[in-house]
Amino acid sequence: xxxxxxxxxxxxxxxxxxxxxxxxxxxxxxxxxxxxxxxxxxxxxxxxxxxxxxxxxxxxxxxxxxxxxxxxxxxxxxxxxxxxxxxxxxxxxxxxxxxxxxxxxxxxxxxxxxxxxxxxxxxxxxxxxxxxxxxxxxxxxxxxxxxxxxxxxxxxxxxxxxxxxxxxxxxxxxxxxxxxxxxxxxxxxxxxxxxxxxxxxxxxxxxxxxxxxxxxxxxxxxxxxxxxxxxxxxxxxxxxxxxxxxxxxxxxxxxxxxxxxxxxxxxxxxxxxxxxxxxxxxxxxxxxxxxxxxxxxxxxxxxxxxxxxxxxxxxxxxxxxxxxxx
Numbered sequence: 001x002x003x004x005x006x007x008x009x010x011x012x013x014x015x016x017x018x019x020x021x022x023x024x025x026x027x028x029x030x031x032x033x034x035x036x037x038x039x040x041x042x043x044x045x046x047x048x049x050x051x052x053x054x055x056x057x058x059x060x061x062x063x064x065x066x067x068x069x070x071x072x073x074x075x076x077x078x079x080x081x082x083x084x085x086x087x088x089x090x091x092x093x094x095x096x097x098x099x100x101x102x103x104x105x106x107x108x109x110x111x112x113x114x115x116x117x118x119x120x121x122x123x124x125x126x127x128x129x130x131x132x133x134x135x136x137x138x139x140x141x142x143x144x145x146x147x148x149x150x151x152x153x154x155x156x157x158x159x160x161x162x163x164x165x166x167x168x169x170x171x172x173x174x175x176x177x178x179x180x181x182x183x184x185x186x187x188x189x190x191x192x193x194x195x196x197x198x199x200x201x202x203x204x205x206x207x208x209x210x211x212x213x214x215x216x217x218x219x220x221x222x223x224x225x226x227x228x229x230x231x232x233x234x235x236x237x238x239x240x241x242x243x244x245x246x247x248x249x250x251x252x253x254x255x256x257x258x259x260x261x262x263x264x265x266x267x268x269x270x271x272x273x274x275x276x277x278x279x280x281x282x283x284x285x286x287x288x289x290x291x292x293x294x295x296x297x298x299x300x301x302x303x304x305x306x307x308x309x310x311x312x313x314x315x316x317x318x319x320x321x322x323x324x325x326x
Contacts, residue, residue, distance in 0.1 A: 028111045028128040028185050029104075030166075033058075037117025038092030039099045043082035047129040048141060050189060051075050054167055056123030057088045067149050072160055074192055076148040078141045080129065087123065111181055126166055128185050139269070140193070143208060150195045159191040210254035215240050219251065219259075227267045228290040233259045268304040271297070275312045282309045 026047055033039075033056075041049065051060065053069045060067045060075050062083035067075055077083060086092045097116075104112040132138055150159075166184050197208070210216045219236050236259060237247035251259050267289045274285050286297035301309045 026110065026129045026131055028182055029114060029126075031114045031116070031123075031125045031127065033087065033114075033123045033125070034117035035087035035089070035120030035123070036092045037123070038084065038086035038096035039102075039116070040084050040096045041082060041099050044080035044129050047080040047131050048189065049077040049080055049083070049129050050127065050192060051085065052126045052163060052188070054124045054126060054163060056121060058123050058125065059086050059088050060084075061086070062147060065147055067147070070151075072163065074148075074150040074159070074195075076144075076150070076192055076196070077146070078144040078148065079146065081146065085125075087117070087120070108179075108182075126163065126185070126188075128189075130186070130189055139207065143206060144196070145200075145202065148192075148196050148200070150192060150199070159188065159195060162188050162191060207255060210251075213250075213254055215242060215247070216251055216254050219247070220255075220262075223263055223266055227263070227270050228288060230290060231260075231263050264300055265304055268301050271301060271309065272305055272312055275309055276315075280313075282313065285309065 026044070031039075051058070051069070052074050053071055055071055057071075058069045060069055060083065062077065062081055068088060069075060084096055086096065099114070102114055102116055104114055106112045132141060162184055166181055166188070169181050169184070211220055219240060222236065222239060223231060233248050234244050237244045240247060242250075248259055251262075255262055257265070271285050271289055274280055274288070275282070282298065283294045286294045289297070291297035291300075298309055305312070
């Protein structure tokens with residue numbers, strides 16, 4: 001049997017960035033909120049918050065920025081800043097409760113529902129916080145603006161299908177509903193990011209723009225797929241059938257750093273992810289990334305990450321998972 005490798009296309013590297021979004025759902029919640037209502041949500045470093053209005057309207061506030069959300073509008077906070085949500089008209093009183101202090105109906109460890117507010121018009125929402133656990137995902141999130149507002153548009157049509165499935169599960173509260181809702185919410189987050197990549201010009205510059213470039217995007221995909229390989233500028237240029245000087249200049253111009261500096265940085269991001277994720281020795285991580293010497297790997301890691309690899313491994317064992325509402 002002959003396996004035919006499909007041709008590489010410029011969108012593959014961008015698709016890879018979405019494909020490896022390994023997520024850990026921290027908290028999902030469906031809310032039924034009667035005006036006037038208000039909620040204060042705490043800062044959750046390392047998490048992406050999302051809010052989707054499924055009916056009614058809501059006002060979203062973070063810092064000085066205020067966004068009015070209509071049905072099927074989506075707002076993302078990639079870095080988990082503290083923020084508020086409240087009814088549009090009438091607004092809530094001066095005391096806005098912390099969401100963690102409100103009664104929750106829990107359907108599992110990660111999924112709950114809330115009913116809150118007055119007797120006025122009702123707003124329903126799906127909200128959640130997720131962690132990303134892959135270096136590419138972390139790099140992607142780092143490039144996003146502080147707030148991403150994805151309004152209703154033809155680009156979000158498939159996203160609305162996912163929302164409808166979530167809404168059905170929420171309404172019926174069937175056995176296994178938590179598993180279905182949390183998995184659909186993970187799909188929803190990927191669709192939200194894809195909508196942002198499609199509609200925001202800022203998503204087509206810098207590293208993300210480089211991912212979409214026919215040549216440099218392929219080079220990045222090769223490095224991401226096999227970070228342990230003994231890459232060189234000349235070797236990557238040969239893969240792309242470009243001259244060494246042309247490839248090196250284009251790579252630096254688009255990515256913002258030289259080829260080998262990026263290769264090392266990517267290896268260290270992968271190493272950090274592996275050290276943080278499991279019970280693995282520094283020597284094993286070094287060997288898995290092509291380093292013959294643990295000392296050489298440790299020097300490179302400290303230079304790029306700013307801390308020795310052993311400290312990352314020790315900290316990972318001490319950290320407890322964040323569970324909102326626990």
